[in-house]
Amino acid sequence: EDQVTQSPEALRLQEGESSSLNCSYTVSGLRGLFWYRQDPGKGPEFLFTLYSAGEEKEKERLKATLTKKESFLHITAPKPEDSATYLCAVQASTGGFKTIFGAGTRLFVKA
Amino acid sequence: SAVISQKPSRDICQRGTSLTIQCQVDSQVTMMFWYRQQPGQSLTLIATANQGSEATYESGFVIDKFPISRPNLTFSTLTVSNMSPEDSSIYLCSVVPRTGATDTQYFGPGTRLTVL
Numbered sequence: 001e002d003q004v005t006q007s008p009e010a011l012r013l014q015e016g017e018s019s020s021l022n023c024s025y026t027v028s029g030l031r032g033l034f035w036y037r038q039d040p041g042k043g044p045e046f047l048f049t050l051y052s053a054g055e056e057k058e059k060e061r062l063k064a065t066l067t068k069k070e071s072f073l074h075i076t077a078p079k080p081e082d083s084a085t086y087l088c089a090v091q092a093s094t095g096g097f098k099t100i101f102g103a104g105t106r107l108f109v110k111a
Numbered sequence: 112s113a114v115i116s117q118k119p120s121r122d123i124c125q126r127g128t129s130l131t132i133q134c135q136v137d138s139q140v141t142m143m144f145w146y147r148q149q150p151g152q153s154l155t156l157i158a159t160a161n162q163g164s165e166a167t168y169e170s171g172f173v174i175d176k177f178p179i180s181r182p183n184l185t186f187s188t189l190t191v192s193n194m195s196p197e198d199s200s201i202y203l204c205s206v207v208p209r210t211g212a213t214d215t216q217y218f219g220p221g222t223r224l225t226v227l
Contacts, residue, residue: 031214032214032215034215034216036218041221041223042220042221043115043203043205043218043219043220043221044154044203044218045218046112046212046215046216046217046218049212049214049215087153087154089154091214097142097144097159097207097214097216098156098159098169099156099216101153101154101155102153103152103153104153
């Protein structure tokens with residue numbers, strides 16, 4: 001069964017304190033792994049798509065990496081405005097567009 | 112990416128009534144989906160809205176409870192029927208664009224539903 005597990009559930013950082021969020025996945029052939037950001041009361045905002053092990057993508061203070069079993073979202077020198085829930089999701093190569101979401105990591109960045 | 116709007120943005124409904132949620136996209140899309148996000152939970156796919164044909168429902172979701180329409184390539188509706196307090200959730204529409212990132216889902220702002 002395709003599955004996505006994110007850790008930690010919540011992460012509290014001081015402004016400028018870099019860290020990483022983890023996404024472990026089990027899927028019958030990976031079509032794509034996605035990262036989203038979700039602010040309270042809003043829909044998820046697309047961040048990155050990763051397709052194969054070794055791939056990396058960056059956007060401002062965020063960098064996403066992918067291995068065969070995990071993805072990491074690295075946050076460098078975070079700011080309070082980076083506070084949000086970060087969702088990881090996967091699509092299996094045999095599942096069409098069906099997307100399995102993890103439970104998310106709630107990030108709090110304190111000034 | 113596509114610009115997606117949902118109506119209403121929020122509603123408070125009485126038990127036993129029904130609510131229809133609209134999803135409008137500013138460009139034609141290939142795929143449209145409906146998700147539910149219960150309080151403190153992640154996203155669960157309800158169904159894929161198929162243009163011109165019946166929606167494809169995920170396990171645990173049925174057409175009688177969540178009828179879906181998709182009359183064209185830019186519009187879909189989800190009805191939550193005979194509501195109970197357990198239906199209180201955020202309902203989200205997502206789309207896959209026809210051009211650009213054609214493997215990525217983009218989400219609408221959501222409809223926050225409270226059932227009393």
